[in-house]
Amino acid sequence: MTISWLQAIILGIFACLSSMPGMGGTTIGNYTLGRPLVAGLVCGIVLGDVQSGILVGAAMQVVYIALVTPGGTVSADVRAVSYIGIPLAMLAINSYGLDPASAKGIGMATSFGAMVGTLGTVLFYGTATINLVWQHVGWKAVEKGDFKKLYAVDMVLPWISHIICSFIPAVVMCKLGVPVVETIKTTLPMDGIAMKTLFTVGSMLPCVGIAILLKQVVDKAADFVPFFFGFTLAAGMGLNLVSVTVVAGMFAIIYYNLKMVGIKAKEAALASGGSLDDDDEEDI
Amino acid sequence: MAEKKLSKKALNKSFRNWYYGNLTCFSQEHMQTFGYLCAMLPLVEELYDTKEEQKEAMDTYTAFFNTEPQVGAMIVGITAGLEEAKANGNEDIDGEAINGIRAGLMGPIAGIGDSLVVGTLIPILLGIALGLSSGGSIAGPIFYIVAWNLIITFGMKFLYKKGYELGGKAVDFLVGEQATAIRESIVMLGTMVVGSVAATWVSVKTSFHLVNDAGKEFLNLQNQLDSVYPGCLTAAFVIFCWWLMAKKKVSPVVTMLVLVVIAFVGVLVGFFNPGLKY
Incomplete structure (x- = not known):
């Protein structure tokens, strides 16, 4: 498998669209095209192997299932994960002759993705820094009352930042990828310590993604119970993800109804002139 | 107006x-x-x-x-x-x-x-x-x-x-x-x-096993662990990463590096072995 200039250029354009802050906008760019699963489809179509693309994308998606960027701090850059990491992982898997659906294929894909994604944060800060120049142009325009220029500042000029920080890196990395992957292959044999470590790390990395998500929702030990409930349904009882969603949906409805009974009871008590002297009640 | x-x-x-x-x-x-x-x-x-x-x-x-x-x-x-x-x-x-x-x-x-x-x-x-x-x-x-x-x-x-x-x-x-x-x-x-x-897509497995003199395996840690709670090694790693990030305020990147160290040591002592061969 090789990547032609045309293929690299198409991947480069998608890198511009998909990053945070991407030119495809937040909803369509970052949260659709930037998700590794969707990018797997795109890379698969561009490189002519849709099935491997999706398998590699799905493997990486687990690592980045909750890419929350609170206050604009990033721990991994989606354009790098999705449009540099996936094509390179596809090349490597192909070159090593691995089955992308196997545990080894997944391990390879996730280690590649995490490596590129972490290095890619440089691209995020690069884009944001170059955007300062356009914002400076914007402030001048606001001062002069030349408001129409704001559209160019917000939606056109940042393309230049992206050509520098998304397009060129993606094209160069995808083109350089082939010889680099070949070099890695000859210098690091599959049964050596380095490759064993790489694949083991690859199988562990998704834990970080899941843990980032848990950090959001778990405050006390009891909050772990829904997580282990879902875990047990799949690992212990062998349900697939869609079935788990249905079961979880049932529990969510029960929880909601229980909560509402409490709220309604409180309202009823208030309406009947009940003397609830709880201070919290005042703001209803 | x-x-x-x-x-x-x-x-x-x-x-x-x-x-x-x-x-x-x-x-x-x-x-x-x-x-x-x-x-x-x-x-x-x-x-x-x-x-x-x-x-x-x-x-x-x-x-x-x-x-x-x-x-x-x-x-x-x-x-x-x-x-x-x-x-x-x-x-x-x-x-x-x-x-x-x-x-x-x-x-x-x-x-x-x-x-x-x-x-x-x-x-x-x-x-x-x-x-x-x-x-x-x-x-x-x-x-x-x-x-x-x-x-x-x-x-x-x-x-x-x-x-x-x-x-x-x-x-x-x-x-x-x-x-x-x-x-x-x-x-x-x-x-x-x-x-x-996590249970479906993440799979942390150990290759640790003990064999007796006759070359017969008498302990397979992964099977033992799975009989206690299926996927418990995966769950343990998730909790460990959560603990590092939520309780110890370690950044995700450093957490990943910690995993690299664990994987390296684990491979050296034979706890992890992805079973790679051509």
């Missing part, structure tokens, strides 16, 4: 500008400020006739702004309503008051948006999509693309409209008791789905 009313066309244009441009010109200094300016421009141009009035109104929105952009559409809607009231000569509302409301909302809305949209809705949809894409099927990504864009586009449109119509009261939609109950149920659903994603 006739009552000024924002036209549907201007509101739609404002929404579109926010929908697309909320983060396109992002910098660490002014994150979503320019997206906000672009969203307000069509409204300001319609409400005020003279350049001076327009400039004065736009100056309000030059202040720093950053929130979760999808749920944040509601804040843009609220300021659209406030700006309209201000243009109609409501004395209580001036630029400073609008900025106060805006600044007061962006923190809480970011919290709700991050946990509900990025932390729950997207993982649920991706979890289902991952389930559908087993074996490399395109059903998974297609499901995610369609479901996410439909839900979030209509959702943002709804929040923008509610914000415009109800003003500050719109926030009750998000923080009222019923809204909180709905939110908590959805988060619970999401946590369960994520648990099953």
